[in-house]
Amino acid sequence: MNNITRVALIGGTHGNELSGIYLLKKWGKNNLFSHWPQLDLTQTIANPRACERSVRYIETDLNREFAIEGLLDSQRVGYEQLLAKKLNYQFGPKGNSPVELMIDLHNTTSNMGACLMLLRKDVFNIGMAAYVKERMPEATIFFQDNLPEQRKRFLVSVAQQGVTVEVGPQPNSVLQQETLELMETMTRHILDYVVLYNEGNLGSLPTEFEAFQYTEDLVLPTDDRGQRIAMVSKRLEQKDFHPVEPGETIMETFEGVPIHWEGNYTAYPLFINEAAYHESHSAMSLSQRIIVRCADYF
């Protein structure tokens, strides 16, 4: 793989996730973008109008508008659909982009801490995960390389490589200093890694690290009018990436009837009760804990 020099740092893909928006402001004020002179580092607020209004999006979720068919479909002229075309023009075209890495900065209302979300398992991504995890042991590495194709419609898919920095818990439209610092620390490590990766100067990375692998999503049950009839159990509240064994209570109906995890594996939930998934009635995503052996990829 070539050197990674053109790096796009993105905030405000969702206009009410303030850490990324303010990280770019803070770095601008403090002239931090010049801290990696080896890189051609740009910064962009992806959805400025949504940021102005402090909403996730104006019409549709921008971060689900980057399927190649949608980008090419001239009939899709909703606000974020047009914005996606503009961003694809700016950073793409998808599949043939000159941008070697895009880093998209996000918040979640779930208690996921600092989470590095990766769409591939290749030398570059595995090395990044190992590097970040070693310097930031509290971070979580999450692989979603097995997401269904219709879910891989993220902004970062426009660039050659894309990673998402996902930090929480932080309510929408709130800026918490500690959350901002977690995002800043992880983003710095990623950029440091890119420089060392280019120099072939990574030193000794750990031979293995813990990560989580996406498995499936769980939705809250609804009645025939589409109204929720249950909520996430308080047993799971704030317990992202804690194990849930088959048979454990994961939701509860408003009449007090428990709903159990019916899968046959130990699940590690994430995005538990995430506000943005309110519309889809998603209760959480699930993952499995894995140990990644770097030698398998290097």
Added chain:
Amino acid sequence: MNNITRVALIGGTHGNELSGIYLLKKWGKNNLFSHWPQLDLTQTIANPRACERSVRYIETDLNREFAIEGLLDSQRVGYEQLLAKKLNYQFGPKGNSPVELMIDLHNTTSNMGACLMLLRKDVFNIGMAAYVKERMPEATIFFQDNLPEQRKRFLVSVAQQGVTVEVGPQPNSVLQQETLELMETMTRHILDYVVLYNEGNLGSLPTEFEAFQYTEDLVLPTDDRGQRIAMVSKRLEQKDFHPVEPGETIMETFEGVPIHWEGNYTAYPLFINEAAYHESHSAMSLSQRIIVRCADYF
């Protein structure tokens, strides 16, 4: 004072504060409203359209639209301005309402726990606070009877008596079971209290209790373009109702310069970093800790 029999229980004054909305659903499903047969208890979702869209409001904050001048001003025809007139017709008219008590159910993204917010210090309110605090020691009693007049534009001001149940931390558009249970517990105690109050059967209330008294609001500093140049210090994050001494750091600029509390009293902040106050750049409200002696009011 007369008996309190006509009681209006309100959810969804803010459409993205889910605990109140779902408490009414839950009580409906489980036939809980008949649990207080001595009361004429009604339930109302105040802003159904905002609830449908899971936003705080459509055009303006409904819970600031109940100034008497606004209710009488036929030129004020914004969505929530009209809705306020409709609610004033339904529950008022303000100043001459047949509704003896309105209980308005709210969430905050701040870590305020279960907070009973009171607009008066009279026998009924002081008795309620003492009763609730005794049965729910983790609850916080907050008096905002000294709010500036232009701030007393709450929905509950339409009824003869009004209290706000404010529970957090809960992100907007999220329903957490534990937060719902806190709201349910406090609301049950309030209704139980009303029945005993009417019967003159309160038994022995505590002679005194701890409470917090509103003092002022603090805003984040902004530059000449209205952009924030600082954030709430992480020292205060999640520390609602914890003491802040004069001289302590309460905010920090994006360049890392601390901003100190310059008042001359020990302040107890609340609504720290509340998402809804994003537009006004409010950092927090402040209060002072007080001990209320019931004998002063009975």
